[in-house]
Amino acid sequence: MKSRIKKIYENLCEEVDGILIMNSTKPHVDMTFFYVTGLIHGEFEGSGVLLYPDGEAEILTSALEEESALKSGMPVTAIRKREEREEWLKDKLKGMDKLGINSTELTYSAYKKIGENTDAEIIDVSDEIIEARNIKDDEEISRLRDACRIASDVAEEMPDIIKPGMREYEVAAEISYRMKKLGATGDSFEIIASSGPNTAEPHFTTSERKVSEGDFVLLDFGALYKRYCSDITRTFVVGEPSEKQKKIYGTVLEAQKAALETIAPGVKGEEAHNAAAEVIDSTEFEGKFTHGLGHSIGLSVHDGSGLSPSVDIELEPGMVFTVEPGIYIPGYGGVRIEDDIVVTEDGYELLTDASKEELRIIK
Amino acid sequence: MKSRIKKIYENLCEEVDGILIMNSTKPHVDMTFFYVTGLIHGEFEGSGVLLYPDGEAEILTSALEEESALKSGMPVTAIRKREEREEWLKDKLKGMDKLGINSTELTYSAYKKIGENTDAEIIDVSDEIIEARNIKDDEEISRLRDACRIASDVAEEMPDIIKPGMREYEVAAEISYRMKKLGATGDSFEIIASSGPNTAEPHFTTSERKVSEGDFVLLDFGALYKRYCSDITRTFVVGEPSEKQKKIYGTVLEAQKAALETIAPGVKGEEAHNAAAEVIDSTEFEGKFTHGLGHSIGLSVHDGSGLSPSVDIELEPGMVFTVEPGIYIPGYGGVRIEDDIVVTEDGYELLTDASKEELRIIK
DSSP, rough: OOHHHHHHHHHSOOOOOOEEEEEOOOOOOOOOOHHHHHOSSOOOTTEEEEOOOOEEEEEEEEEEHHHHHHSSSSSSEESSSHHHHHHHHHHTTTTEEEEEEOOTTTTTHHHHHHHHHHSEEEEEOHHHHHHHHHHHHHHHHHHHHHHHHHHHHHHHHHHHOTTTBBBBBHHHHHOOOOOOOHTOSSESOOOOOEEEGGGGGOOOOOOOOOOTTTTTEEEEEEETTOOOOOOOOEEEEEEEOOHHHHHHHHHHHHHHHHHHHHHHTBHHHHHHHHHHHHHHHHHHTTTTOOOSSEEEOOSSSSSEEEEEEEEEEEOOTTOOEEEEOOOEETEEEEOBBBEEEEEEEEEEEHHHHHHHOOOOEEE | OOOHHHHHHHHHOOSSSSEEEEEESSTTOHHHHHHHHHHOSSSOTOOOOOOOOSSEEEEEEGGHHHHHTTTTOEEEEEETHHHHHHHHHHHHTHHHTEEEEEEHHHHHHOOOOHHHHHOOOEEHHHHHHHHHHHHOOOHHHHHHHHHHHHHHHHHHHHHHOOOOOOOOOHHHHHHHHHHHHOOOOOOSSSOOEEEEEGGGSTOOOSSSOOOTTTOEEEEEEEEEEEEEEEEEEEEEEESSSSSHHHHHHHHHHHHHHHHHHHHTOOHHHHHHHHHHEEEEHTTTTOOOOOSSSSESSSSSSSOOOEESOOOOOOOOTTTTEOOOOOOETTTTEEEEEEEEEETTTTTTEEEEEOOHHHHHHHO
16 A cells, blocks of 8 residues: 555655554544555554555554454564563654654554654644545545445335334344345444434434334445445335425435535535535525535545535545435424545546435335 | 442542543544443534533533433533534633543544643543443443343354355344344444354454355354443354364363353452463463453443453452453364353353353254
């Protein structure tokens, strides 16, 4: 993954002699470890990787994960005792004047440990790391495409799998199972399978509620595939939809299309958000789109950037985002439609392709 | 969760005016947030909770998760813009002389942000937090018991579900699905479903390999239930076991029993490890038990402590550990048997109860 390491170094405003990525105990593992090593399998708690300006790197890990680490093709130091970690730090950081670290994914405790073992000035290079990670390379897009295909295939079949009377958590179990049977290693986040009034809470997960006649059923989930995250939402209705349900769904769909039409290099992320918000705010559902349009995805499901008024970014080819407008009416229900896209030279490519043109009916 | 907050304060050697737990973007969320709030649902990225010496607390979160946060019964400040987070910090930390933080689960970036918004001296209270979290209270043990029951029930049925020819990742999909159908919200870590020579790698996850006649099949997994993690391992054999397979299995089982017999308040964690290691090292499998005997479980699957020569702890009632000796023969295969226990006043209670006395056969 030399090209990724070089990309990080190219972004630096200030030269450093090395960049040290250090993982702590889960969940506090720096996803950048997997970005620079490309490793698919393994936990790598307490492991580290030291990146050099020429694109070379070396890994520190426990003896238990030596075999897995070697698959990176990088030199590996495998330790059996905790003390050996400090020896490795002392040895490798010796003589460095400036050392880069990733403050947004490094624990304060690990930061202190690094400081105790080096005289180098410590420089925060987290902005440069996220800048590199925001532009996905071909291998990353390939993994994301697979993660998106798995999620899309499952979204496509769900209206036929769900039956009235199923409980929300049983629907989530079906989604997760079907993704794993297609090769996902896990869910990219806790699945949202909400129904009826629960669909009005954008971050609802699941409950014991039974899917019932007249409900909206909102499914928001993603596959984890070779460590990359997809993220899709489809909303269905149980039985024939009411006029109001059709109107809400149609408005969200129109808002998503308006947002997608803006996506191209050079466009501000905020513009895509505003395009969707304007569609919704021009209807009786004004003010009911209560979150940002989307977030970047990659090794994390919130991968460092977003399409919203609070994030100042200009789109570039290789950036990957969710596009997910919604309308939420407390006590009644909500609709969200979410797809994943990669920005291309002349627009965008849709990575998720489950059908959405019609409000699909659960029978 | 006043009692938990008070427990943390009772552990302090140095008085502080408040303890601030701050979450960053996933996966960098401090599990202590859920320990002190008791909240079951929600992501709470970028959220925080400020703990006071009298056991009171207040939450900062985004408007999107206000409803979820209110279920804690604590006062909640819901923000819509990032700037409001800093205003909240400034306002709440004003006048404090000493502020506690949890260095092992706080990012360095969040640490800096706290420092910019307070004049208080910042004190690392991570040891005191982990000391409190290590002794589970009744509510925690109840959740762990349920998480363990779900994992046990699935472990019990798996030898009848697995058929020769199934791929390892399909076995993992079955495990995850069955746990979710029993109410788990997820896997507590990436499932290990290894077969044949793959069972010799303790941290293997899954591959496309087909389960075949003569294989050991090792399943290591856990249920996430109301945020608490269980962790069980059972090893099976496909078809009639060889003498060598029976001997390996019997040795691991004997080692686990020897370790369990030592578990009681006042015992050193290392002693339990050594009891298992001595059984294994007195056989032809000397040196093939290559990891620690166990780790504490709770809100994290590696919850801060362990039963091994490298961790200096004395067992106390309420501590919850895995007990998981194994024998690994590179190129041939491995066996691990893992159960979860809670230390009681006069010994321990087994939380996982899937059968293990005989090496079970997959047909």
